[in-house]
Amino acid sequence: MEINLANxxxxxxxxxxxxxxxxxxxxxxEEMRDLEKDGKRWLLNNTFTGENQKVLAYMFYEPSTxxxxxxxxxxxxxxxxxxxxxxxxxTSMTKKETIRDTVKMMEANHFDAxxxxxxxxxxxxxxxxxxxxxVINAGDGKNEHPTQALLDLFTIYINNNKSLDGxxxxxxxxxxxxxTIRSLVFALSHFDDVTIRWAAEDYLGLPxxxxxxxxxxxxxxxxxxxxxxxxxDCEYYYMTRPQFEKMGxxxxxxxxxxxxxxxxxxxxxxxxxxxxLMHPLPVNGEVAEIEFPVFFTKNQLFYQQAENGIFLSKxxxxxxxxxxxYRIFRDRLPESLLVGNNRLERxxxxxxxxxxxxxxIQNGVVLDHLSYGTLDRIRSxxxxxxxxxxxxxxxxxxxxxxxxxxxxxxxxxxxxxxAMISPEPTINIIRENKVKEKFVYLxxxxxxxxxxxxxxxxxxxxxxxxxxxxxxxCGQRYNIKSRKVSDExxxxxxxxxxxxxxxxx
Ligand code: CP
Numbered sequence: 001m002e003i004n005l006a007n008x009x010x011x012x013x014x015x016x017x018x019x020x021x022x023x024x025x026x027x028x029x030e031e032m033r034d035l036e037k038d039g040k041r042w043l044l045n046n047t048f049t050g051e052n053q054k055v056l057a058y059m060f061y062e063p064s065t066x067x068x069x070x071x072x073x074x075x076x077x078x079x080x081x082x083x084x085x086x087x088x089x090x091t092s093m094t095k096k097e098t099i100r101d102t103v104k105m106m107e108a109n110h111f112d113a114x115x116x117x118x119x120x121x122x123x124x125x126x127x128x129x130x131x132x133x134x135v136i137n138a139g140d141g142k143n144e145h146p147t148q149a150l151l152d153l154f155t156i157y158i159n160n161n162k163s164l165d166g167x168x169x170x171x172x173x174x175x176x177x178x179x180t181i182r183s184l185v186f187a188l189s190h191f192d193d194v195t196i197r198w199a200a201e202d203y204l205g206l207p208x209x210x211x212x213x214x215x216x217x218x219x220x221x222x223x224x225x226x227x228x229x230x231x232x233d234c235e236y237y238y239m240t241r242p243q244f245e246k247m248g249x250x251x252x253x254x255x256x257x258x259x260x261x262x263x264x265x266x267x268x269x270x271x272x273x274x275x276x277l278m279h280p281l282p283v284n285g286e287v288a289e290i291e292f293p294v295f296f297t298k299n300q301l302f303y304q305q306a307e308n309g310i311f312l313s314k315x316x317x318x319x320x321x322x323x324x325x326y327r328i329f330r331d332r333l334p335e336s337l338l339v340g341n342n343r344l345e346r347x348x349x350x351x352x353x354x355x356x357x358x359x360x361i362q363n364g365v366v367l368d369h370l371s372y373g374t375l376d377r378i379r380s381x382x383x384x385x386x387x388x389x390x391x392x393x394x395x396x397x398x399x400x401x402x403x404x405x406x407x408x409x410x411x412x413x414x415x416x417x418x419a420m421i422s423p424e425p426t427i428n429i430i431r432e433n434k435v436k437e438k439f440v441y442l443x444x445x446x447x448x449x450x451x452x453x454x455x456x457x458x459x460x461x462x463x464x465x466x467x468x469x470x471x472x473x474c475g476q477r478y479n480i481k482s483r484k485v486s487d488e489x490x491x492x493x494x495x496x497x498x499x500x501x502x503x504x505x
Contacts, residue, residue: 006323009128010316011137012475013146014186014213015501022190023164025150026157028315029308033158036311041077047318048080054321057111058084059102059127060138061093061118066281066306067138067147071115074313080321083111098456099123100130107133107329112321122450122473126458129337129504132327134320139179141448142246143474147316148280149183151309155301156236158308159276164191170230170275171198172263173240173289174256175206177247180280181240185210189217196221197230201259203251204242209477216466227263237275239265241284257287266291276301336504340412340459343439344485344493346426361406366428367418369440369484370401374422378403381417382410413454419443420452424482440482444471464497472501 003024010016017025035041048054056075060068068086075082084106085091093102099118106114113134116127121141128135139145157164169188175181175198185206188194196219198206211221224230231237242256264287265277277300283290294300370378378384384405401422410418410427418425419441429437443460444451450473451460461472469478480490 005316005319006321007134007325008320009131009135009503010146010320011124011128011135011140012144012186012501013149013183014144014189014475016146017150017187017190019164019190022150022153022187023157025312025315025319026154026162026164028319029154029312030158032311032314032318033308044077044314044318045079047078048075048321052324054078054080054112054317055110056080056082056084056317057106057109057114058082058086058138059106059114059116059118060084060086061088061116061123062139063087064117064138066309067115067117067145070147070151070306070309070313071136071138071317073310074317077310078314078317080317084115096455099127099450100456103127103131103135104329107131107327113317118450119448120450120453121446121448121476122444122458122471123456125473125501126450126456132330136316136320140450141474142177142179142182142243144183144186145179145280146183146187147309147313148180149187150316151305151312152184152238152278152280153187154312155278155305155308159301160235164188166193167191167236168195168197168234170234170237171196171206171240172200172227172230172237172265173260174204174242175200175240176204177243178240181206181238182210184238185214185219189214189219192218194219197224197234198222199224199227199230200263204256204259209475212477227265227269231265231269231273231275234275236278237265237273238278239290240280241282241289242287244284260287260289264289264291265294267293267297270294270297270299273299275299278302278305281306334505338459340461341497342442342460342462344442344480344482344489346438346440346485346489348435348438361404361430362433363406364408364430365405365410366430367403367405368400368426368428369482370403370418370425371422372399372401375401375403377421378418381421382414384408412459413457415441416443416452416454416460424480426482426484440480440485442478442480444474444476444478446471446474446476449474449476462497463501464494464499467494469494469497 001020003021058068072082115136115138116124117138118140121143124137124140137144137146153164215221242260244253279302424440426440428435450456451458462469463472
């Protein structure tokens with residue numbers, strides 16, 4: 001099968017790549033490695049110079065050492081240029097410029113591709129949706145870090161007779177808060193007969209969301225009691241640092257360090273093990289989840305991983321940037337970038353066709369099935385006082401809130417604000433005394449998801465992953481909760497969703 005990655009976005013290792021593409025990239029990366037070993041790096045020095053000149057933009061909203069320098073080095077060794085920012089200070093993000101407009105500015109500055117890292121899950125899918133140039137995900141919130149997973153698989157590939165099937169992998173450290181583990185497990189799920197063993201305290205354990213996806217795709221996952229149980233029964237042991245910056249201060253750092261103590265990798269723990277040790281780095285110097293002498297054992301692959309990342313990134317840029325098309329700005333905003341598919345339509349009952357049950361308004365919006373006790377916050381958030389004609393919280397003996405807005409229209413931002421205060425509101429649009437539209441507004445529940453950032457205006461979108469509803473942007477599973485929605489209405493909604501994350505036109 002011919003593989004063409006020209007102009008491809010690399011956002012999710014699960015959705016954008018498959019076994020064939022990953023193996024293809026490993027072969028290309030190995031060629032880059034061979035050139036280096038043979039002292040022939042210079043052969044590719046003019047790949048992206050002269051009439052093939054290419055320029056890479058880096059947009060790092062979060063700190064990075066490896067990923068940013070890896071792409072910088074890769075592009076430099078291919079002869080391309082690169083420029084961008086690390087940290088938002090000094091850019092117009094401090095003036096509340098959106099991701100969408102910042103991406104379009106990079107295009108206007110004649111960059112040919114973007115490598116981006118952002119603290120919000122799904123921000124990279126959104127950047128790819130609005131960009132007309134290819135976008136590479138260098139990490140988005142707790143969601144994915146696909147190029148780290150690619151370099152990890154490439155490292156295993158060259159140490160494992162060029163095979164990624166039948167692997168026995170151990171995982172340790174903080175499996176809950178990082179994106180590296182998520183992408184690694186998803187990457188492994190493209191291969192056959194993979195067994196993952198892990199050991200960690202509950203707070204740092206492998207999240208159910210990752211477990212569920214990987215098991216459904218054929219990965220065997222086993223939780224063990226101790227690091228020794230794992231490390232003595234695997235070929236590769238992948239350790240990770242505590243991701244304090246993503247824990248939101250729920251537990252103190254010293255408590256986390258305490259939870260990790262039993263799981264640190266020490267010379268004693270690896271004494272009987274033949275496992276090759278991996279880590280995405282950085283190691284947390286204070287916690288020292290890997291004791292430093294372990295870095296100087298023959299088991300470790302840490303620095304090899306880092307260098308393999310250069311070969312892999314060179315291969316990736318070489319493939320993605322081989323497209324010569326000159327791109328111009330789109331002259332219109334595609335509908336798909338403007339609207340979500342998150343409106344679960346509800347049947348309009350006969351009596352409501354005449355007027356909505358409580359009080360009558362000619363034109364406006366009625367918000368129904370709001371959570372009890374949320375009315376004042378919603379009024380205040382939407383600055384609605386002068387328009388709202390009715391608000392109540394005990395309706396026909398039922399504890400729920402309802403809000404009628406006379407002659408008013410609500411924007412997409414308003415709906416989002418309402419759904420963030422009171423999930424799954426029923427929205428009734430009233431025109432000339434009749435209910436014209438009635439729908440439940442669904443919003444991803446992941447607090448870290450980009451769709452919940454009001455100023456970014458990302459339209460909430462879901463897809464149907466074999467019957468499971470998932471957020472297009474952060475991948476989190478969505479369970480429809482509203483008791484008012486019938487099974488039939490739910491089924492119609494789920495069937496209406498796209499079956500996978502596809503490029504928006
Ligand atoms: N492994 C990794 O992503 O490192 P950086 O955060 O330094 O890029």
